[in-house]
Amino acid sequence: MTFASFIAQLLNGLAGASSLFMVAAGLSLIFGVTRIVNFAHGSLYMLGLYGAYALLEGLTTRLFVFAGFGRTPLGFWAAVVIAALLVGLVGVLIEVLVLRRIYRAPELFQLLATFAVVLVIKDVALAVWGAEDLVGPRAPGLSGTVSILDRRVPQYDLALIVIAPLVLLALWLALTRTRWGALVRAATQDREMVGALGVNESWLFTGVFFIGAMLAGLGGALQLPREPAHLGLDLSLIADAFVVTVVGGLGSVPGAFLAAILIGVVKAFCVALGTQSIAGFEISFSRLTLVVEFLVMAAVLVVRPYGLLGRPPVLQRAVGEAAPPLSPLPWQAWAPALVLLALVPLAMGEDRYLLVLLTDIFIFALFAVSLHVLMGPSGMVSFGHAAYFGIAAYAAALLLKRAALPMEIALLAAPVAAGGFALLFGWFCVRLSGVYLAMLTLAFAQIAWSVIFQWDEFTGGSNGMIGVWPSAWLASKAAYYWLALALCGIGIAFLWRTLFSPFGYALRAGRDSPLRAEAIGIDLRRQQWFAFALAGALGGLAGALFAFSKGSISPELTSIALSTDGLVMVLLGGVETLTGPVAGAAVFTWLKDELARRTEFWRALLGLVILALVLLFPQGIAGGLRLLWHRLRRQEAA
Amino acid sequence: MKRRTVLGLAAGTAAGLVLPAGAQQGPIKIGELNSYKVFPAFLEPYKKGWELAVEEVNAAGGVLGRKIEIVSRDDGGTPGDAVRVAEELLSREQVAFLIGTFPSNVGLAVADFAKQRKTLFIAAEPLTDKIVWDQGNRYTFRLRASTYMQTAMLIPDAVKLKKKRWAIVYPNYEYGQSATAAFKKLLQAQQPDVAFVIEQAAPLGKIEAGAVAQAIADAKPDAIFSSLFGPDLAKFVREGNQRELFKGVEVFNLLAGEPEYLDPLKDETPNGWYVTGYPWAEIKTPAHAKFLAAYQAKFKDYPRLGSIVGYSTVMAAAAAIRKAGALDQEKLVEAMSGLAHGTPFGDITWRPLDHQSTMGAYVGQLAQKDGKGVMVNWRYVDGKDALPSDDDIRRMRPTN
Incomplete structure (x- = not known):
């Protein structure tokens, strides 16, 4: 690799890191304060990209027709900012309608709700924007390239490289210089204490969700000139965003920045190295791009168990109530079920599908x-x-x-x-x-x-x-x-x-x-x-x-x-x-199995059913039924 | 509302447990499964295609005096789910046989399932060569021109250009790997002095397009062979255009002329790329004109390649039933072997040798017209002209 291509690839890596950083920073903030592993963060990113596309190029639906801002620099940046804000509002909706109701559920239960949100958002995007990939225009005013060491570098890549540190700076100022930031940092360290001191947790959580979702939306919207809006974005991004968050250290925004750059640059250099012979072995670094972010993460976690800039949690309190003791299943419960199941093939006859x-x-x-x-x-x-x-x-x-x-x-x-x-x-x-x-x-x-x-x-x-x-x-x-x-x-x-x-x-x-x-x-x-x-x-x-x-x-x-x-x-x-x-x-x-057969939009329906179950049974189905059973027994006893 | 849905579903399932009585008198049911939610861009038009075909077959009186009906299922894009769905179609819906599938791993899994259950399976879209060659079986037939065939169709143009230094970029899974292997082998056979200066394997859907474009530019190739498609293709085109990677470099790209992948490119469409695809607006053969008119009348939309695949698969299924004269699996398989029928791409034959149909593809070059991508200088290459020798196939295909 020559020096010139080294620099060019470094810039590629930095540009690629830009959006990744914003998405990961949002994820990290949300996790830090609310302890929610937000699986839907990739979907928010996807919505940011689709939203920016719609704002710029227009959107035709059955209900209304929107012409779009048009391909001017002002239109482009307005679309990016407004899309980010709208995605922030979607985040608020998710928090207020769903997550707020299940904060006291067992740890990680919220992950289930966000998983359901992923399913719903994907089908909504399919219904609104259709299945075809939507390639956005190049960024108006920044559509050309700059020649650096005889390599052509897109102007927009350079803009992204500048925007990421600006966002980092803005976040850092917000976190260290404002009251809101102080509360966020305090809650990241000890959420119960913040609550005990009389801070309104609901507003804090909603606010953090807004900022986190907005960052995901911004990351997505900024990719408009580089990445077509398509329905696979949510899942292809979410894993990377988690990796960056964890490599950087949970709750650490500067950590997310460092980690995004590390991973973006490592990926670019894997591509640049291509196939190399090392000690007689042919190693295809370009094929390594399939998994390289996970290799980086494994290496970082083995050496630094709390990520690059993360700190061990100061003290851990159980978020919900402590898990009740388990009790063994009496044979009267499992034996009849087993016998019944064993008899099914004899009873079913022809229906082999069951x-x-x-x-x-x-x-x-x-x-x-x-x-x-x-x-x-x-x-x-x-x-x-x-x-x-x-x-x-x-x-x-x-x-x-x-x-x-x-x-x-x-x-x-x-x-x-x-x-x-x-x-x-x-x-x-x-x-x-x-x-x-x-x-x-x-x-x-x-x-x-x-x-x-x-x-x-x-x-x-x-x-x-x-x-x-x-x-x-x-x-x-x-x-x-x-x-x-x-x-x-x-x-x-x-x-x-x-x-x-x-x-x-x-x-x-x-x-x-x-x-x-x-x-x-x-x-x-x-x-x-x-x-x-x-x-x-x-x-x-x-x-x-x-x-x-x-x-x-x-x-x-x-x-x-x-x-x-x-x-x-x-x-x-x-x-x-x-x-x-x-x-x-x-x-x-x-x-x-059942829903996929019944409707075209089964994915959204599955998501809605899971959301309903989540809200009905915050302890899970078995947990909820047990709770119901105990309540009935108590009523009888009384 | 939600509660009622759940209850309704429960009731529906209970009803579903009862076997359909007197299934013999109704329409002939054909089981169709595909990854509708994973590849909607291709499969929505595909579905419209088979809907049109069903309508036409039934309007003409059906087959064997009965109408046909497609029982369609989403296979979730994974082999495990697909096999379960296929089982459901056979056991519960009592379909006559199976058609469909998109990704290669799902196609292969259903093919093997069909072999196990001794049931006819017409694979519509999977491009993998293995489904009819290395892992072919008696019960499986495949419609689309395979990875090998479409690569072979591009070779004559590639040889003509006499370029020495080739760069290769492909999506890192079996399709891209097979396309790359076939291209290198076929080109080297005709042009021994060719050098492959760089090979880039991009994770499917996650190409680092800027870095890849830069790395290829640094290798200074005379020509590029790519098998990218979908979002990867769009990103590669955008980054390559910006960095002027394609200036003075010939590019060959499998599938890039298919409306599914070409249309999103709009004013980024690169000029002069050699591609396989489907120039739907310009094909004037009577068979295609009839299909086009019917399709546009029914759906108020133009067909994509998926529409052709869905339409032709059902046409093949109907023709097979007609020729077999019964719904017996062995008779159906015998009927498929050597079956000839019309499609919008012209008449095709299902080869007895390897169960590959001779449906071809259009080969041409990309150009821009009114800010949209189109194919120019195109020609139709019959599938039978893009296949290896019979002996080569016999060596690959297991004899069972």
């Missing part, structure tokens, strides 16, 4: 329960649990197809492989806590995904592998149904039993009070590490069962989307109950 759907539900129930063991009793949230699901699915397929082992052996050996990887990844993860831990699990999942995705000769690459069918005696739907019921039942029973063993109590002790747990001699890290491996292995059993039930697998099985589905199931069912994950898996799988 068996297929129920098999899926069993598999996801085991997956959700294994995730719940980490999230609930162990207090370790995993954003990357699909890694073990997918690794086991691939292990099963590879043992069957490449090692030509019998299907039964492949099925039972696959969870061991998943457990092994969980042991490896877990060793690093348990050294962290909270969202940092969650993001490191996500990083490992993405690394696993990218290896599977790229290793054509071995894993079949993005196409995946086909012909992963069960042995002849399991080929019928009913036989496989019983197998899935038996194995998932055993897996779930084993996990639940474990939670009431000394090991399980030690885990909960560690979650509720790490200091006291360690003081009485529990090696907490080791317990958590084993919990990680156990959850990975059982999640893997679900994955292997899934592979053989579908006959083919592809890298989606390790994807963020599936990890998210797992989180949604656990939260929807209720993270503080034993049976919640099972209920969540059943309801979510069934809803998705």
Whole structure:
């Protein structure tokens, strides 16, 4: 690389970092104050871009026609600013209508609500703007290029490079020089104390949501000349934004700035390096762009557990009420259910589809329960649990197809492989806590995904592998149904039993009070590490069962989307109950199947149904039903 | 309101558990599944295409004296969901056979499922070569000209230009990798002294377009081969135009002439790029004119390539039923083999050798007209002229 191209690529990286910084700063602010992992932040970014496009180029809907500001510099910058403000208002709406009602729900429950918002916004954008990509105009007045060291650099890129530090400066001034900023910083450090001192938390939260959403909208709107508005933006951005937030340190705006630049520049240089031979090996750095931000994050988190500029939380208080103690499920509850389920194939006769759907539900129930063991009793949230699901699915397929082992052996050996990887990844993860831990699990999942995705000769690459069918005696739907019921039942029973063993109590002790747990001699890290491996292995059993039930697998099985589905199931069912994950898996799988068949806009409908459930059952479905049950009993007793 | 929806849904499901009685007397049901929510830009026109075809087939009296009906499902864009949906179509809806799918991994998964269930599957859009070659099977047929075929269609022009230094950029997944491999192999075969000076693999939907354009410019190529599409293509074009990357450089881009990907480019449309695509406004053959008129009358919109794919897939399905004379799977598969019928692109044949249809593609160059992208100097390349030799295919395709 010559010096000139080095400089040119540096500028590319800085320009790319600009929007990323704004989105991440918004995410970071929101998390810092409200502790909400705002999954919808990517959607707000997308709305910013669509909004700026509509303001500039016009919008025709059934209700009204808007001509747009026209392609003048004034029109362009007005569109950017107004789009950002409008997105800020959308953020306020989300906060006031939904999130404000569930602040006292168990930790991370709000994530479920924001997930539902993602689904709704995506379908709304599809309905308003249509499916075609919308390429905005070049920025009026800044459409040309500047020659720097004989390389052409777009003027607009330079503008972005200037705007980002200006936004940082404005934020820094707002945070350090205003009363609002002082409150935000105080709330980031100790939210309860701020409330106790008489500060109106609602207004503070709404305000922070406005600023955070506005920053996301601004980041999106500023991309108008560089990125077409399209419906994939939300999810393609959200992961990067989380990465930047975490690498920078949660709640730290300057950290987000540094991290955005780090990641933007590393990406640009991966592209610039292209294919290089190092010590006889051909390394394609351009193919590395698939996963490089996650590699950076894993490296940063291993060295600095709280990100570049983040600080360990000063003190942690439980946000909601402390989780109630778990109680084992009496046999009178589970035995009849199991018998009924076992009889379904005999009763159903011809309708094999119900068996297929129920098999899926069993598999996801085991997956959700294994995730719940980490999230609930162990207090370790995993954003990357699909890694073990997918690794086991691939292990099963590879043992069957490449090692030509019998299907039964492949099925039972696959969870061991998943457990092994969980042991490896877990060793690093348990050294962290909270969202940092969650993001490191996500990083490992993405690394696993990218290896599977790229290793054509071995894993079949993005196409995946086909012909992963069960042995002849399991080929019928009913036989496989019983197998899935038996194995998932055993897996779930084993996990639940474990939670009431000394090991399980030690885990909960560690979650509720790490200091006291360690003081009485529990090696907490080791317990958590084993919990990680156990959850990975059982999640893997679900994955292997899934592979053989579908006959083919592809890298989606390790994807963020599936990890998210797992989180949604656990939260929807209720993270503080034993049976919640099972209920969540059943309801979510069934809803998705049912709604997708009934309407075109099923995604929005699914989102609305989840929002309704979220508002009705802030403790999750199982938690809500239990609460209802206790209330009825109390009334009877009185 | 929400409560009523939930209750209504519950009732609906309960009703759904009851088997449809006397399904034999009604219309012939064909199961269609596709990733409507993941690739709406392509699949909305695709859906309109098959709706038109169903209407035309039924207006002409249907097939075997019965009307046809498409039972359409969203497969969520993942193989796992697609296989479940396919199972639902077969078990619960009792469809005669399956058509559809868009992404290659989903297409392959459904193909393998079809093989397992010994059910005909007409893959509409998946471009992967493997679905009919390395991983082909008796029950699966594919309509679209594959990655290999569309790449091969661009080769004659590429060879003619005699450019020595080539840069390559592709979306980093199987389609882009196959296109790149096929292009390099076919070009090298005819022009041994060619050098590939840089290769850029961009994550799908997330290309760092500025950096990629800069890196390619630094490699000083004479020509570029790209298989980008969608937002990646738009970003690459914008950054390349701004940095004058394409000045004096010939560019070949698979799929870039398809209205789905060309129309968004508007006044950024680069001049002179060699592309495969669909110049819908200019094709004057009677078959296309008839299709175009009917489509525009029904939808008040112009067709995209997806419309052609949806329309032709259903036409193939109807023709297969007609030829088989029954809904027996083995007879249907026999009927598909060597089936010939008309499409808006002209007559096509479903090759017995590998179950690939001979539907071709339009090859031409991009130009701007009134601030919009169009294809000029185009010609239709028949699919059968863009395929490897029969022996090569026999070597690739498993014999089952």
